[in-house]
Amino acid sequence: DAGVIQSPRHEVTEMGQEVTLRCKPISGHNSLFWYRQTMMRGLELLIYFNNNVPIDDSGMPEDRFSAKMPNASFSTLKIQPSEPRDSAVYFCASSLGTQDEQFFGPGTRLTVL
């Protein structure tokens, strides 16, 4: 298996633009997580899906952030409109079960100018 796949790897955009981050979890994994990592706040869980259903989105910063998982092999995290403070590395991770080890993707480095 190729592991968790994320795209794009790098994204530079201007404030106000819409940004869409994509994730393909490992086949067979039932849980998918979106994290954000910054120097100031460390690694934060944004949202968690189980069997394609959003279970906990309490970590989503505000309404500008939304996430979907239309099927077991694809998820998106959208920021609209983007702001400079959204600049961070966004990771997607998947796991077989909720308490199993999580496999992280390589991350998307987002820079909002």
Added chain:
Amino acid sequence: SQQGEEDPQALSIQEGENATMNCSYKTSINNLQWYRQNSGRGLVHLILIRSNEREKHSGRLRVTLDTSKKSSSLLITASRAADTASYFCATDASDYKLSFGAGTTVTVRA
């Protein structure tokens, strides 16, 4: 909020030496996990230790867990340059939500 807190924040050692880092947490856990992150990369799972386990080994890694002190340690023996990375402990604040610490940055000098 971060439940796990690693100590020290940074560690510099000579190749071949052992590296020890600690993690303290606040609330009861089901398991504790350690992850490694190389610069510019995603996190890689190293080892998971359950609350009823006291010690676990994986290759050159040794993890201990003391639930009475709410602490864990990660020992890397005979360190190599490739061990240079940040190491994070993660505790399960709920059935699914992992809470990551701020990490320990380890530098192994050749």
